Amino acid sequence: MKIFSSAQLQKADQLTVEREPIASIDLMERAATTVFQEIHQRLQGAPIPIKIFCGIGNNGGDGLVIARKLIEHGYHVTTYIVNYSDRRSKDFLINYDRIKNVTKDWPILIKGKNDFPTLTRNDFIVDAMFGLGLNRPVSGWTKDLIEHINAAEAFTLSIDIPSGLFSDQALAEEHAAIQADFTLTFQSLKTSFLLPQSEAYVGDFQIVDIGLDRDFLQTAIVHKFFITREEVIKRYKPRNKFSHKGMYGHVAIIGGSLGKMGSIVLATKASLVGGAGLATAFVPQCGISILQTALPEAMVVAVASHDHLKADQKTMDVLSDLQPTTVCFGMGTGQEQATIDTFHHILKNTKNAMVIDADGINILAAYPIMLKDIPAKSVLTPHPKELERLIGSWVDDFDKLKKTKEFSKLHDLVVLIKGAHTVVVDGDDLYFNSTGNPGMATAGSGDVLAGIISSLIAQDYISKDAAIIAVYLHGKAGDFAADKVSMQGVMASHLVEYLGEAILDLFKPQEPKT
Numbered sequence: 229m230k231i232f233s234s235a236q237l238q239k240a241d242q243l244t245v246e247r248e249p250i251a252s253i254d255l256m257e258r259a260a261t262t263v264f265q266e267i268h269q270r271l272q273g274a275p276i277p278i279k280i281f282c283g284i285g286n287n288g289g290d291g292l293v294i295a296r297k298l299i300e301h302g303y304h305v306t307t308y309i310v311n312y313s314d315r316r317s318k319d320f321l322i323n324y325d326r327i328k329n330v331t332k333d334w335p336i337l338i339k340g341k342n343d344f345p346t347l348t349r350n351d352f353i354v355d356a357m358f359g360l361g362l363n364r365p366v367s368g369w370t371k372d373l374i375e376h377i378n379a380a381e382a383f384t385l386s387i388d389i390p391s392g393l394f395s396d397q398a399l400a401e402e403h404a405a406i407q408a409d410f411t412l413t414f415q416s417l418k419t420s421f422l423l424p425q426s427e428a429y430v431g432d433f434q435i436v437d438i439g440l441d442r443d444f445l446q447t448a449i450v451h452k453f454f455i456t457r458e459e460v461i462k463r464y465k466p467r468n469k470f471s472h473k474g475m476y477g478h479v480a481i482i483g484g485s486l487g488k489m490g491s492i493v494l495a496t497k498a499s500l501v502g503g504a505g506l507a508t509a510f511v512p513q514c515g516i517s518i519l520q521t522a523l524p525e526a527m528v529v530a531v532a533s534h535d536h537l538k539a540d541q542k543t544m545d546v547l548s549d550l551q552p553t554t555v556c557f558g559m560g561t562g563q564e565q566a567t568i569d570t571f572h573h574i575l576k577n578t579k580n581a582m583v584i585d586a587d588g589i590n591i592l593a594a595y596p597i598m599l600k601d602i603p604a605k606s607v608l609t610p611h612p613k614e615l616e617r618l619i620g621s622w623v624d625d626f627d628k629l630k631k632t633k634e635f636s637k638l639h640d641l642v643v644l645i646k647g648a649h650t651v652v653v654d655g656d657d658l659y660f661n662s663t664g665n666p667g668m669a670t671a672g673s674g675d676v677l678a679g680i681i682s683s684l685i686a687q688d689y690i691s692k693d694a695a696i697i698a699v700y701l702h703g704k705a706g707d708f709a710a711d712k713v714s715m716q717g718v719m720a721s722h723l724v725e726y727l728g729e730a731i732l733d734l735f736k737p738q739e740p741k742t
């Protein structure tokens with residue numbers, strides 16, 4: 229699913245008005261009516277106090293339409309105009325008049341701190357102060373009002389975007405934005421919703437289709453996407469009836485050290501459950517019986533050394549004789565010099581795209597000279613600390629995206645930014661994951677992900693698609709697991725266990741949205 233920038237959405241608004249054609253006031257009525265219907269469906273006429281805060285632009289105009297519709301349906305609504313400027317928009321003014329037809333009175337004007345209403349936890353607040361027109365941080369008494377609303381801890385629904393939050397740039401900590409519990413957003417997600425810095429503001433969100441110009445939406449070029457089920461299905465390759473295991477690739481998972489063999493078990497198992505035809509774990513001696521006991525389906529090759537990976541020529545020859553389709557390196561290896569040398573040797577002798585995880589990434593960060601030896605389009609799967617070691621620190625989340633893109637382009641790699649909405653970075657293109665839950669922040673979760681990505685590359689998916697499908701399925705498996713064992717109860721093994729269910733779910737008929 230495409231993620232549009234605020235400039236593109238404003239363009240879409242304008243083109244819809246011209247091409248449909250539809251008067252902008254009618255488009256506002258249509259958009260806000262859709263929001264009203266969503267609210268009405270949830271509240272079902274509940275007699276709770278609803279307080280709607282409207283700005284003076286079109287976001288405020290939306291708020292006025294919602295207020296009018298709610299009043300017409302018998303809700304207890306108080307409407308406030310947050311008068312932060314005298315430059316009221318045309319469509320705001322029309323709706324300012326229209327609401328008077330149902331209330332017989334003007335909404336309450338807020339012009340400063342003295343006008344702030346008392347709010348309680350029992351209020352239902354609708355925030356329609358600023359939308360995509362926000363062009364600078366909110367300041368003065370308007371900022372105080374945002375803080376006043378947040379302090380009430382009442383359920384807050386934001387229209388289009390939590391007021392004060394930017395769509396395409398970061399909000400510094402000292403600035404204020406509405407801490408929404410829920411955001412109903414028009415036509416497209418806003419990038420900031422998916423970034424950790426916005427966590428306090430966005431809450432849950434839902435996209436409402438307001439019928440903007442289809443042609444524009446389909447043809448506009450974007451570099452940001454949301455990884456939905458449809459994005460995965462369109463990339464998924466069904467299996468042929470006459471296929472055999474040799475057609476689904478051979479994954480070599482290389483890593484492990486004394487006390488850290490579990491990571492290899494998880495990754496190797498995930499690669500098999502993910503569909504690879506064959507998997508070989510390539511480990512120090514200490515790993516042989518662990519692997520063979522835990523995972524009879526996998527082959528095991530051990531280097532001569534006992535505790536760490538220290539490959540001699542003989543074992544390297546064994547690896548090249550195996551001719552794995554995909555090599556995955558890094559989990560649990562540690563950073564002994566012999567291991568670093570082994571890694572460097574593997575990099576230089578591998579042609580196909582690899583998957584590099586954990587200590588593999590730490591070694592690359594410590595020895596950037598090795599970056600040039602990584603096969604093109606390899607996938608790096610750092611968690612935030614590992615990413616920082618790799619690309620340096622960032623000022624904010626948008627800067628992190630920019631620096632990761634530069635790194636990806638410079639080295640021709642696919643890089644993951646792991647987190648609540650894991651991002652797959654492929655050059656200029658960013659793919660944000662939609663699945664997963666905080667229960668997945670658990671030991672070994674990343675090993676499973678690296679195993680799935682390796683598995684898909686071995687099955688002939690291009691690295692970017694392998695990463696996109698893998699993060700989605702990994703998250704979905706986590707969601708299924710959390711449903712069964714609770715978020716706290718999720719362990720990495722559950723992610724492997726529920727991976728099959730996540731794959732099956734791709735092809736299950738979905739329940740219609742209520």
Ligand SMILES: NC(=O)C1=CN([C@@H]2O[C@H](COP(=O)(O)OP(=O)(O)OC[C@H]3O[C@@H](n4cnc5c(N)ncnc54)[C@H](OP(=O)(O)O)[C@@H]3O)[C@@H](O)[C@H]2O)[C@H](O)CC1
Pocket residue numbers: 241252253255256259283284285286287288290312313315317319357358359360361362363364365366367387388389414438
């Ligand atoms: N066009 C349509 O029919 C639709 C519009 N939709 C809704 O519109 C908003 C975007 O509305 P817009 O009027 O462009 O802007 P806002 O309502 O977000 O903001 C109003 C004005 O506020 C000023 N501004 C910006 N930042 C600040 C600030 N920090 N402090 C004070 N004032 C600020 C700015 O004007 P300036 O001249 O002062 O710069 C804004 O113009 C969109 O989000 C939707 O909710 C829907 O898309 C439906 C169709």
Ligand SMILES: [K+]
Pocket residue numbers: 287355356357358359386387388389390391
């Ligand atoms: K808003």
